[in-house]
Every structure is written in C-alpha cells, then in structure tokens.
Amino acid sequence: MEPECRVLSIQSHVVRGYVGNKAATFPLQVLGFEVDTVNSVQFSNHTGYAHWKGQVLNSDELHELYEGLKLNKVNRYDYVLTGYTRDTSFLAMVVDIVQELKQQNSNLVYVCDPVMGDKWNGEGSMYVPKDLLPVYRDKVVPVADIITPNQFEAELLTGRKIYTEKDALEVMDMLHAMGPETVVITSSDLQAPLGNDYLIALGSHRKTKADGTWITQRIRVESPKVDAVFVGTGDLFAAMLLAWTHKHPNNLKVACEKTVSAMQHVLQRTIKSAKVQAGEGNKPNSAQLELRMVQSKKDIENPEIIVKATVL
C-alpha cells in the first residue's frame, strides 16, 4: 500500500455488531487505509434487533468535529465514505464538508451509498424519511464519484423503473449524467443467466477522454443468493468497493469481482456460524446473524475470486 491513503467515513456506530462504521473500518484498515471515523450515531446495536438504545449526532455536532480537524489543518482526505443517514440537515452538512474537502484535495473521491430503501417481493419501500430523496438526488449524488444504490434506490434517484438489464444500463447512464463516474447497482431482482438462485449486480464506469467523449466499461456480476436477511452488507460492500477500485482504478470488473467475492466469503461464513448458534431447525436471530467480520480477515485481505463477472 502506498503511503497514507486517508478515508473520512461518516456513518453509524454500534457498540455490538457490524453496520455503518463498524462494518467499514476494519476491512479498510486491514487493506492498509488510514480511516478517520465520524460516528453519526452511537447505538447499542442495529435497529433490526428487538431493542436498541443510544444517541444521535446532529449536524452542528458533525460540523464541530470537522472544525476540530480543520483548525489542526488535518482536513486533507483522499476519500470520503457515507452511508445510512436519516436526517436532511445532517446530509446537507455532509455535502458542505465534501465540497470543502474537494477544495483541499481536488482528487478526492466521494463514495456514497445513497441508502433510502429496498424491495421486498417486488414491492419497494423507503426506510428513511421521504424528504431525503431530493437531497440525495439534487445535492449529494452530483458531488459523488462512486455510488452504490440498490435497484430501488437507482429507480428513485432517476425516476425510472428497471424491468430489464437494458433498462438498468440506461438508468446507470442517467446516474452518470448526474455526476458519478462509477455506479454499481449492488442488487436487483433481474433474472440472472446462471438461474434463480443468483443475484445480479451491475457496474458502470464512465471515463471522459481528452477529446471530451466517453468510454464506458459495463459489467454484470452474478453471485449466489444467501437465504437470510443480513444487516450491514451494503456498508461492507461500499467500503470494499472503495478499496478495490482504489487498487484497480481502471478495472471495474476486477474491483467488483474482488468486492463481491469477499462479500460471499463473509456471508457464507456468517450463515454457517449463525445456523450453528441457532441450532437445528431454528431460524437465526439478529445477534446470531451479525457478520463474521473479524473471522474473515484473510478473505477481506485477499479474496479468492468465486463469482463470475461479465463485461457487457
């Protein structure tokens, strides 16, 4: 790893488990990145458990932390990473910070997971306040360089539904036009060539050439579905995508193969362990389904490629 690649990650913190900064920090650190973390909340655990308790950071407090870094002249970053946020003023403050950091370092890459909702049985619903959508669409995505929406979030941001792979590629082009050079639709309900047991993710990297024209690399990644509801996987995905696109800046195919493969290793280890903990015939609970992050260190450092990526 070349000297000092520094990430500012602004995400949730949970005492127990792996979501938000807890999911993002360890992988990035083992991959050699310096990770500065602003914890947007501190909860006992994620909100999928029966109970949760904790405190949230407001946009003034976020600003205060940033001011501390700025006063010490240590507000120089190579990457910013954000994920699940519930508050529009907090999100607006994040945008201000990103813009200022981009003035400090014009090569800064902002990796944004525009977390808004998901689909269950074909039906999409938002799990953040609706007023976040215009903020993401009009303020956040335009300053982002890499975004990792799921299919529902890609549809929300563009106002365009996705029924086929062709639709998805057109939606990704619309997202490029909004700002980001790299778009990865992390999950979809599209039919996978390998069959119903496979999940499709799509990636698109648009580079503007010297003459002003674009060259776009598009890929499809198929990975086996895992029969459980995991929490934190999107946060882990975005963090690892940051790492692998950094190490493979012009090869989205390899970056996605490594990211999705590492995800698979972590999920397989997790579901195996969760089932053992739950016992024969019992459905694992939230605590048992926490990602086996620490145990997956080797897979995160050097993932064996176990998924198929196709250049489209």
Next chain:
Amino acid sequence: MEPECRVLSIQSHVVRGYVGNKAATFPLQVLGFEVDTVNSVQFSNHTGYAHWKGQVLNSDELHELYEGLKLNKVNRYDYVLTGYTRDTSFLAMVVDIVQELKQQNSNLVYVCDPVMGDKWNGEGSMYVPKDLLPVYRDKVVPVADIITPNQFEAELLTGRKIYTEKDALEVMDMLHAMGPETVVITSSDLQAPLGNDYLIALGSHRKTKADGTWITQRIRVESPKVDAVFVGTGDLFAAMLLAWTHKHPNNLKVACEKTVSAMQHVLQRTIKSAKGSSCLFLMSMGAHVIFLQKLLQKHLHEQDHAFIQ
C-alpha cells in the same frame, strides 16, 4: 483463535488518530477478538493537539447503551477493557456494569488501565481530577483482574513511593492484595541493568493455589526508550496485554515480551515516519510539534475538567 472471545471496551473515540478505542480496537480485531466498543467521548483528535472539538458521553447515556445490550440478552462478555476517564460518575457506572457482567459470566476478566497521571523529570502530577483516585482505589481496582498502572499511578493507588525494584515488587504485592491477579507497571524511572537508554516495566502474576497459598511469577522487561512523546501508547499496551495474556494465560513473561516487542515495532515505525523529510509532511506534522509543546506545558499543572465545555 477459538470461537468468540468478546471484549467490551469503554474508551474515548477520536475521529483522527489512535487513542482510546481507536488504539485498542484494530489490534484486538486483527488478533481475532470480537470487540464491542462504547465510545465515552467523540473528539476530532486527542487533546494534545493545538485544538480539539467534540462531545462527551455521560453516565446515563453509558447506562442506556448497556441497557440496550441487556434487553437483547447480548450482555455476555469475556473481557472488559477501560482506560482514560475523567468523570467519577462515569467510572462508577463502569464498575456497576463490570459487576453485573461478572454475574453473567464469572470468568470475565476486567483489564483496567487506571489512568491518572505520570512523572516528568521525577515529578509526578495527575492529569485527571483528583477525586478519581479514591474511586479507582476503593471501587475499580478491587474488581479488576489485570491492571496496567505506570509507576506514578502504582504509587498513588498504594500510597507508597517506589525508589528501587524491591519497592516496586512490594507495591505490586500491595496491588494484588487489593484485587488484581495481574499487575504490570508499564513504565518507571527505575535504573535499567542495560543502561540509561532503557525503560523498565515490571510484571507480577499471583495465582492462588487449591490450598490457599500463592504462587507469584514476577518479571522485568527492559525496552529501548524512544525519544518522543507519544499519545495512545498506554491504550495500545493494555489492549495487546489483554490479547497476549489471553493466549498465554500462565506465562506473563511471554505475554509481556510480545506486548512490549509489538509496542517497540509500532513506536519505531511511528518515530521514523514522523521524522520523515518532506516539507509537506512536516507541515502536516506541525500539529504534532505543537502538541508536544502543549502536552509538556499542560502536564506541569493540574487540570480540572478543562476540556468539558
């Protein structure tokens, strides 16, 4: 690493840098531990910089987080780890939590760094409010299993000054009598056999045998002094000592050799990098030059809640 050794670490969080939980978490995770972290504060950076900004957790909020874990029945831990704290009510809440966790798991090991102050040029001074000393002495240390005081803190806890290695061993025995089976005096101004360029740390592990008598392993570790003021080293030390005493439960010598050696590697790499020659690098390190001055100034005087706005 055998399945699921889970640590609850209640320490500071800084956005940038490595103190408190930022210093403790990554080492424990790479060594295979599950680390649950309660952040007692969130600051932009540690308080040795020219500036710092952030927010503190109060004892009610700490309790609230613990309640969340308890309601979900996930309040089972193998270790608790604590360090720098400034607030007596927060420390008292920590003790309550440790006691309850020990009821949940009687094998729980509480690793406590009783951070209170240090010596500069032979002169000791506290850098936490004075009213923490009786809390550490009377409430915290009695429920701790492993403590990592520096020489000054060992003297404060026992009321006994250390002038020789013999004094230090007697002070460690006094500390054992207060509760902890394992005591490591992490730094001292004792004269090292290897010479003035070496720092002495001392360790003592007292095990009670079936017949009620003790067997005590005592060790001395000498390591080269590094010519700089680092922040967070005590936090890193305590975390790695937790890990290595876990892996070598009856061999304090090996546990300390590994901990102190790892510290040396980190410090050598750090000082080399900090001295790095490029102008730009020096500019970004300006913060560190300033913090060294401020740290030295600050520690000549006592502070009372100076940073809580």
